[in-house]
Amino acid sequence: MTSSPTALAPGGEPPSHVSGRPVPWVAPLLYAAVLAGGLYYDAVGAVSPPPSGVAVFVAGLATLAGLDVLERRRYRVRTPKGPAAALAGARLILFVVVTAADPAGLSRALFVLLPFTAYFAFGRRVAVALAAVCLGLLVAWFSIAAPGWYVNAAYVSDLLMFVLGLVLAVSMAAVAVGEQESRTRLEHALDEVEESHTRLSRYAERVAELTAAEERNRVAREIHDSLGHHLTAAAVQMEKAEAFLDRDRPTAERALADARTSAARALEEVRHSVRALRGEAGPFRLSEALAELVRRLDGARSHVTLETAGDESGYDAAALRALYRAAQEALTNALRHAAAGRVTVSATCGDVEARLVVTDDGTGLPPGPWEERGVGLRGMRERVRLAGGAVAVTSEAGRGTTVTVTVPRRSAAGR
Incomplete structure (x- = not known):
């Protein structure tokens, strides 16, 4: 007689999982x-x-x-x-x-x-x-x-x-x-x-999919925040040139020059993004970038002012760029969509966190969650969240909008 093998458990009892018939001969x-x-x-x-x-x-x-x-x-x-x-x-x-x-x-x-x-x-x-x-x-x-x-x-x-x-x-x-x-x-x-x-292969495929999706979202934010902003700035300057064409030709010519500059800046942003992907991007200064941004957008139909304070050292470049992109998005919305006549930008780099506040006197946002008001606001929230910060938007129809963005300082975030 030949019977199936059974690996013995303690006490001599065979477990049920063992299969096969040894020494059948x-x-x-x-x-x-x-x-x-x-x-x-x-x-x-x-x-x-x-x-x-x-x-x-x-x-x-x-x-x-x-x-x-x-x-x-x-x-x-x-x-x-x-x-x-x-x-x-x-x-x-x-x-x-x-x-x-x-x-x-x-x-x-x-x-x-x-x-x-x-x-x-x-x-x-x-x-x-x-x-x-x-x-x-x-x-x-x-x-x-x-x-x-x-x-x-x-x-x-x-x-x-x-x-x-x-x-x-x-x-x-x-x-x-x-x-x-x-x-x-x-x-x-x-x-x-x-x-x-097999599980590791599936996990690797999933990670690759998530990485590709995250990269697509990042590229989408970059395109919207950089190219979209500069094209908006160029449009504002062209409108300014059109408004002053008959009554102040030098101002109109300066506006056209600024529009060309915005187009050049859009091209530079593309090149900067390529350099960043290659790890060749230079140092970023928030105060200088905001000053250049306000200078380009301050025009005949709207007045944009800037206040900066504090020391930027100790902040990650990604966090400062998140504040800059948030300022771009907020200014674009205020000037292009809310028809604001006056916009105030305030940036303060403190010991614990950096705070950006953009206030306008435009038409305000319609009722409802602000996160659902377009791709730009969603991209702003995603970018700031990646930097460990937060975004708050308060708005009232006909009375303007205030966008507040905070990001932690590197040393504070490490505590």
Whole structure:
């Protein structure tokens, strides 16, 4: 009989996850050896069993081999304990029948298969118990068939050989179970490694997608905050030139020059973005950038003033650029969309945080959440949030808008 291997849990019980049938050749090889020995003894006339005895002997071995084949086909992975117990009982009966009809007396070796197969189905304890039962049956048989056998060297030798066979059978089963358990653990480990590799590949794909999405959002903010602002500034200067064309030609010409400057600044912003991607961007000064921004936007239809204070050192360039982009967006909205006549920009770099306040007297924002009022405001909030800051917008229809942006100083953010 060959049965599925079972890696033993503490106490000798086999866990249910172990699969496969180790050393399937043991039972067929033992059947063949017993058959060959019995037929040889019958052929040379060493014993004279009745013809029916040889037929029963051969039929019994064939039945045992047939049971093995049926079991392997019915239970390819593991024989359940119930059917395994029934098969063990059937084999025990057949072992007795074959042994009684064996002309050579070699069939006693078949009994070692009981603890051997029981080890796979029921564990170590049951296998050792069955080995003890088999040994007791052999001693009982010797006591009935040959009283005083214990003083006969042949019987004692047979008993010792049988004990050795039991020990070898149980040991072989233990080794097979241990090897199968190691193989199963290795297969599980390989499956886990493959599964981990698959998860890591999915995570890597997800990270790549998120990185690409974040980069697209960053580029979108850059385009909106830089190119969009400078094009708006150019449009304001052109409107200024148109307004002064008939009454103050020099002012109109200066406005056209400023419009050209804004277009040039848009091109410079593109180049700056390329240099930033390459890590070649120079130092950024918020006060200088805001002064240039206000100078370009201050025009005939609107008046823009700037107040700056504090020390910019200790602030990340990303945080200062976030304030600058916020000022760009707020001024563009005030001049282009809110028709503001006066705009005040105030930037203060303190010991703990930098604060930007842009106030206008324009038409204000319609009712509703300000975050939903266009791409620019959403981009401003995203950019400032990445710098660890916050944006607040207060507005009242017909009474203007105030945009307040704060970002932490590097040393303060590190506390």
